[in-house]
Amino acid sequence: xxxxxxxxxxxxxxxxxxxxxxxxxxxxxxxxxxxxxxxxxxxxxxxxxxxxxxxxxxxxxxxxxxxxxxxxxxxxxxxxxxxxxxxxxxxxxxxxxxxxxxxxxxxx
Amino acid sequence: xxxxxxxxxxxxxxxxxxxxxxxxxxxxxxxxxxxxxxxxxxxxxxxxxxxxxxxxxxxxxxxxxxxxxxxxxxxxxxxxxxxxxxxxxxxxxxxxxxxxxxxxxxxxxxxxxxxxxx
Numbered sequence: 001x002x003x004x005x006x007x008x009x010x011x012x013x014x015x016x017x018x019x020x021x022x023x024x025x026x027x028x029x030x031x032x033x034x035x036x037x038x039x040x041x042x043x044x045x046x047x048x049x050x051x052x053x054x055x056x057x058x059x060x061x062x063x064x065x066x067x068x069x070x071x072x073x074x075x076x077x078x079x080x081x082x083x084x085x086x087x088x089x090x091x092x093x094x095x096x097x098x099x100x101x102x103x104x105x106x107x108x
Numbered sequence: 109x110x111x112x113x114x115x116x117x118x119x120x121x122x123x124x125x126x127x128x129x130x131x132x133x134x135x136x137x138x139x140x141x142x143x144x145x146x147x148x149x150x151x152x153x154x155x156x157x158x159x160x161x162x163x164x165x166x167x168x169x170x171x172x173x174x175x176x177x178x179x180x181x182x183x184x185x186x187x188x189x190x191x192x193x194x195x196x197x198x199x200x201x202x203x204x205x206x207x208x209x210x211x212x213x214x215x216x217x218x219x220x221x222x223x224x225x226x
Contacts (some may be wrong), residue, residue: 034212036153043203043219044145044153049212056214087153091212095167097143097155 002026002093006086006100014108019075019104020085028068029092034080035064035073038102039084047086048073075105110134110215112187112204115218124194128220129172130187130204137185138162141208144189146200147219154200157189158208171200192223 003026013019023033031051036044046055047062051071061076075082088100116128130142144156155177157168166178177190187204202220205213 036213043216044213045216046212046214049214055212077207089153089155089212091208095155096169097158097208098154099155102152105191 001096002029002090002098004088004090004098004100006103007086008103009101010104010106011108012108013078013080016079017078019073019078019082019105021069021073021075021105023032023073023100025069025071025090025092026081027093029090032090032092033064033066033071033088033092035062035086036086036087036089037082044087049102078107080107110206112206112217114171114202114204114217114220117202117222119223119225120194121223121226123196124195124224125183125190125192126222127191128189128204128222129204130189130217132185132187132204132206134204137180137184140206140209141211141214142180142187143205143208145203145213145216146189146198147203148200149199151200156202159187160209191222194222196224198222199224 005024007022033051035048039046052064085102111133113131143158159178175193179188204217206215207213
């Protein structure tokens with residue numbers, strides 16, 4: 001089973017700042033890595049699929065990069081509504097599909 | 109608009125059974141794999157099961173294998189999760205999601221709460 005490790009666990013930044021979230025896989029998942037955003041009381045929402053492709057309706061300030069075992073989600077200029085937990089998920093070697101433990105992003 | 113809507117969550121005793129449903133609309137249901145993902149209270153996301161577009165291939169997480177069964181009725185545009193021999197650790201919000209196999213989970217329902225407790 002592929003283990004995804006996200007860092008940092010918590011990130012606290014101000015509006016307008018740049019956020020960089022990391023996801024590391026225990027073995028290569030090629031580019032089959034997705035990112036999800038989950039706000040309190042809501043379902044997850046797909047942000048990025050296949051490492052770098054924005055999902056429908058996702059603002060351009062969200063971008064993804066990486067391949068193999070190291071991946072990054074970047075939010076270029078934070079908005080207050082970006083406060084959420086962000087999860088990475090792999091489908092490079094499944095079953096099972098696995099998720100990272102999440103990074104909580106707080107906007108000051 | 110793509111929509112998936114879960115129902116069937118409830119309070120059930122340990123060892124009991126429950127069936128969740130997920131009604132899909134706004135897309136060609138028979139063309140997409142579908143999945144169940146759960147989230148225990150205050151915890152992260154855990155994939156539970158996936159079924160292929162045609163329904164002929166299914167996979168399960170080890171934690172539910174032999175106890176849960178995923179199925180779909182294409183005539184009703186509905187996905188199901190039959191859960192038997194429920195345990196306290198199955199307590200979670202269960203999400204229905206479009207995707208699996210070759211695509212990410214690109215549309216999610218609002219979730220259905222399953223509580224296993226005596």
